[in-house]
Amino acid sequence: MKKQILICCGTGCRANGSMKVAEALNQAVKSHNGNAKVIADIKTTGCHGFCENGPIVKILPDNLVYYKVKPEDSDEIVEKSVLGEEEIGRLMYKDDSGRPVRSQEENPFYAHQYKMVLRDVGEIDPENIGDYLERGGYEALRKAVSMSQDEIIDEVEKSGIRGRGGAGFPAGRKWRTAKRYDNFPKYVACNGDEGDPGAFMDCSILEGNPHSVIEGLAIAAIAVGAKEGFFYIRDEYDLAVKRIKKAIQDAEERGIIGASVMGSEYSLKLSVVRGGGAFVCGESTALMASIEGRVGEPRAKYIRSVQRGLWNQPTVLNNVETLANIPKIILEGGEKFAMTGTKGSTGTKVFSLVGKVKRTGLVEVPMGTTLRHLIYDIGGGIIGNRPFKAVQTGGPSGGCIPESMLDLEVDFDSLASYGAMMGSGGMIVMDDRSCMVEVARYYTNFLCEESCGKCTPCREGLRRMLEILTDICEGRGREGDIELLERLGHTMQEASLCSLGKTAANPVLTTIQYFWEEYEAHIREKRCPAGVCKNLTCFEIEAEKCTGCGMCARGCPVDAISGGKKEVHIIDASKCIACGSCRETCKFDAVRTGARQNVIEGRQAV
Incomplete structure (x- = not known):
C-alpha cells in the first residue's frame, strides 16, 4: 500500500x-x-x-x-x-x-468552498512539472495549438470571465481587441504585483501552481499572436519568483514553450520581471513602464494597452488568477465555466479572508456568494463572538460594507453599486472595536505614500484628506470636515489620472456614508466610540462587572491600574496612555470607553 x-x-x-x-x-x-x-x-x-x-x-x-x-x-x-x-x-x-x-x-x-483556480494548489509539488502533467496539466495548451485564434477567443468570451485583478474588464473582449491589430511584435504579460495589505491570493497561486499561470499566459499569447511574455511579480515574493522561474525552465526543457510551443509553429519566450516595490505599479500602464525599465508611473488611457502597451506595441495584461482560469475554460468550454457564478460575474473568486474573524485564510467561492456566508459559515464569525461592524473589500482602495449589508452578493457589479469594489480579493473583517474614521485614515495614509504624484487630484487630494482625517482622529475635527472630505473624494474620482486616484477615496466615502455618526462623535463630542483614537479615549472599569482578577493591572504597560485581589480595580486617567491592553485582557468585559478629558482643543477657524 x-x-x-x-x-x-x-x-x-x-x-x-x-x-x-x-x-x-x-x-x-x-x-x-x-x-x-x-x-x-x-x-x-x-x-x-x-x-x-x-x-x-x-x-x-x-x-x-x-x-x-x-x-x-x-x-x-x-x-x-x-x-x-x-x-x-x-x-x-x-x-x-x-x-x-x-x-x-x-x-x-473548506466545506463551503468551491475550488476551480485552487483545484491543484496544495495537492501537487509546484516544483515538479510531472505532478502538474499527471493532473492534466498543459492539455489545454495542447488543445489550443490546434484551434484557431478566433476559436480560442470565442471560448473565453463565452465563459464571461472578467479580470480578477480588480477592474473586472471582460478578458475575451481584451483579447479580441488585441488580436485585431496587425502591428507586430505583440506582447502578453501577467500582473503578479499584488500590493494590497492583507492580500495573498496571487502569491499563493504562483507558489502553489505556477504551471497553471504559465499555461494560461501561453494560451493568451497564441490567441493574440504574441511571441513574448512577461511575469511581473512583486519583489517581496521570493518564493513565487523562484517557483515561476523553475516552472518556465522545466516547461522549456520539455518543449512545452519556447521555439516550438507543443511542437507547433507557435513560439513563446517568457521572462520574469521583479516589481520595484511601488503599489502604483499594479496599475497596467505603470506596470508596463516598469517592465521597460522606466519609472513606474501611469499614463492617460485614451489609447489602451491592447493597442499601444509595451514598447508602444499591442499588449494583453491579465492578472494571475485570471490566467489560472484559462486552461479550464479551454479544456472544458466557456459555457460550462459560465454555469458557475452569476450572469454578470461568472466563475469563482479567490479571497484572502483576514481580520477579526475566527477562521482566516485563502478562500475560493462562486461569484455571488454573500458576505454573510463568507464571514460566518466559512470564517466562523467574529472572534470572541463580538458584534460584526464592517468588512473592507478590495484592498486599500476598497469600500467598507456595514452589518446591514451582510447579505449582499459578492460580485463586480453588486459591490460597485454600494461604493465598494471587488479589487484583487482582499477582505478584512472588523468588529465593534474598530474605529471607522481611523480605518479611513490608515488607508488614506497608505495611498498617500504610494501615489506616484503625477496628477494633482490624487497627489494633493490624498494629502488634504489625510490632514483632515488625522485632525479628526486627534481631536481637532471641526464642523464642515465631513462635507469637505466628500467634495475632495468626488473630485478625485472624476479628475484623477489612473485607477489608484479614482478609487482612493472609496474607504473615506463609504465610511462616511455608512458610519456618519462615528465621524460626528469624533468631531462634536470629541469621543471615539470604538476606543481606538487615543486623544479621544479614556478607559474606565465598571464596578459591577469587575471581579478583581487583576489581569488588567498585570497587562498595563504604565501601571495605571490599581486594586487588590478580588477588589474593584481603578484606572488612573492621568497615567493611562489609552493603549487598550486592559480592555483586551479583561475576560469579563468590565472595561468601557469614555471621552478623554482635557483633549486637544479644536482647531481655530481659518
Whole structure:
C-alpha cells in the first residue's frame, strides 16, 4: 500500500516551520523503511489555505489532515497514521461543536468552498512539472495549438470571465481587441504585483501552481499572436519568483514553450520581471513602464494597452488568477465555466479572508456568494463572538460594507453599486472595536505614500484628506470636515489620472456614508466610540462587572491600574496612555470607553 504525505510549504506555513516538519517527517519515514506493508511518499506543496493553523499535513488516501504540526510530532504521525490507521486527536481541527474533524471536506472552513483556480494548489509539488502533467496539466495548451485564434477567443468570451485583478474588464473582449491589430511584435504579460495589505491570493497561486499561470499566459499569447511574455511579480515574493522561474525552465526543457510551443509553429519566450516595490505599479500602464525599465508611473488611457502597451506595441495584461482560469475554460468550454457564478460575474473568486474573524485564510467561492456566508459559515464569525461592524473589500482602495449589508452578493457589479469594489480579493473583517474614521485614515495614509504624484487630484487630494482625517482622529475635527472630505473624494474620482486616484477615496466615502455618526462623535463630542483614537479615549472599569482578577493591572504597560485581589480595580486617567491592553485582557468585559478629558482643543477657524 502506498500513502502520500502532503506538507503545506507555502509562505505562511514556512514561517511556522513547515520545512522543519518536512525534514522530520522524511527522517521518520526513512527510519521505518523496514516496514514493507506501507510505502510513504512525501510531497511539499503550496498553500492549503487555512494559514493560521499551519503547518498542515495531509495523509492520502486516508484523507486525514493534521494542523499546527511540529517536528516532534513526526514520529507519532508516521507510526500511528501512516504505518497504522490511528488518528491523533490533538492534531485534528475541532469544529464549532468541539468535535475533531478528519478530512478537509468535514472542516467548516473548506466545506463551503468551491475550488476551480485552487483545484491543484496544495495537492501537487509546484516544483515538479510531472505532478502538474499527471493532473492534466498543459492539455489545454495542447488543445489550443490546434484551434484557431478566433476559436480560442470565442471560448473565453463565452465563459464571461472578467479580470480578477480588480477592474473586472471582460478578458475575451481584451483579447479580441488585441488580436485585431496587425502591428507586430505583440506582447502578453501577467500582473503578479499584488500590493494590497492583507492580500495573498496571487502569491499563493504562483507558489502553489505556477504551471497553471504559465499555461494560461501561453494560451493568451497564441490567441493574440504574441511571441513574448512577461511575469511581473512583486519583489517581496521570493518564493513565487523562484517557483515561476523553475516552472518556465522545466516547461522549456520539455518543449512545452519556447521555439516550438507543443511542437507547433507557435513560439513563446517568457521572462520574469521583479516589481520595484511601488503599489502604483499594479496599475497596467505603470506596470508596463516598469517592465521597460522606466519609472513606474501611469499614463492617460485614451489609447489602451491592447493597442499601444509595451514598447508602444499591442499588449494583453491579465492578472494571475485570471490566467489560472484559462486552461479550464479551454479544456472544458466557456459555457460550462459560465454555469458557475452569476450572469454578470461568472466563475469563482479567490479571497484572502483576514481580520477579526475566527477562521482566516485563502478562500475560493462562486461569484455571488454573500458576505454573510463568507464571514460566518466559512470564517466562523467574529472572534470572541463580538458584534460584526464592517468588512473592507478590495484592498486599500476598497469600500467598507456595514452589518446591514451582510447579505449582499459578492460580485463586480453588486459591490460597485454600494461604493465598494471587488479589487484583487482582499477582505478584512472588523468588529465593534474598530474605529471607522481611523480605518479611513490608515488607508488614506497608505495611498498617500504610494501615489506616484503625477496628477494633482490624487497627489494633493490624498494629502488634504489625510490632514483632515488625522485632525479628526486627534481631536481637532471641526464642523464642515465631513462635507469637505466628500467634495475632495468626488473630485478625485472624476479628475484623477489612473485607477489608484479614482478609487482612493472609496474607504473615506463609504465610511462616511455608512458610519456618519462615528465621524460626528469624533468631531462634536470629541469621543471615539470604538476606543481606538487615543486623544479621544479614556478607559474606565465598571464596578459591577469587575471581579478583581487583576489581569488588567498585570497587562498595563504604565501601571495605571490599581486594586487588590478580588477588589474593584481603578484606572488612573492621568497615567493611562489609552493603549487598550486592559480592555483586551479583561475576560469579563468590565472595561468601557469614555471621552478623554482635557483633549486637544479644536482647531481655530481659518
